[in-house]
Amino acid sequence: METIVTQIFAGSVQAMPDDGRPTGIFKQPVSGEVEIGVEGITVDAQADRRVHGGPDKAVHQFPARNYARFAAAFPPLASKLIPGSIGENLTTADWTEEDVCIGDVFAIGSVRLQLNQPRSPCWKIDARYGVDGLTRFVAEHGLAGWYFRVLEAGRCRAGDTLTLIDRQADPVSLREYWDLRATTRPDRARLQHLIDTPGLAEDKRQGWVRRLEWLEAQR
Known part of the structure; x- marks a missing residue:
């Protein structure tokens, strides 16, 4: 399983239009080689470090195909919905x-990345595009992309191949993750399996533990 990383993006913290709140959502393509450390791309920045950035949210990948789904649901935004x-x-x-x-582990250039959680959509998505409802659409359909932690720092560039090099024997896809989240009473065995999946971000694991405990208390 491999694919080409067509573009790499990074940005600085700037003011969100209209309300002036700081944000790092505005990214620009990076040409040439980039360095990726345990906190992510060294030339990238995040405004609110409580919810973005850090070792478990070091690098964010987003499927280009999801933009077509956004454009179908929000036609006036089509010209803005670009990688x-x-x-x-x-x-x-x-x-x-x-x-x-x-838990998937990927190689790109000399970097090794591990997928540990989906992105959690926030208000900045609506603010970025100047629309109400896109953040809710992203959350309801589980179309937020995913975060990597950096297992091995190194360098890579746009055009490099992103290759899956390790996967769990009974993996939990991000689609199943979102389906479990959306289900009022998910299967407890699959919920426990997710909790036990190596590589899951610890704060997310603790959240699923609490949900499983709640479900057990309702029995």
Whole structure:
């Protein structure tokens, strides 16, 4: 399983139009080689470090195919829905949430990345595009892309191949992750399996533990 990273994006913190709140969602394509450390691309920045950035949210990949779904649901935004515009770092023509799994390890250049959680959509998506409802659409359909932690720092560039090099024996895809989240009473065995999946971000694991405990208390 491999695909080409067609573009790499990074940006600085700037003011969100209209309300002036700081944001790092505005990214630009990066040419040439980039360095990726444990906190992500060294020339990239995040405004709110409580919810973006850090070791478990070091690099954000977003499926280019998802933009077509956004455009179909929000036609007036079609011209704005282009790779890089939702704040991602990596874009590929292939792969969606159906194709990748929690704990997957990928190689690109000399970098090794591990997928550990989906992105959690926030208000900045609506603010970025100047529309109401896109953030809700992203959350309801599980189309937010995913975060990597950096297992091995290194360098890569746009045009490099992103290759899956390790996957769990019984993996949990991001689509299943979102389906479990959307189900009022998910299957407890699959929920436990997700909790036990190596590579899952610890704060997400704790959230699923609490949900499983709640479900058990309702029995």
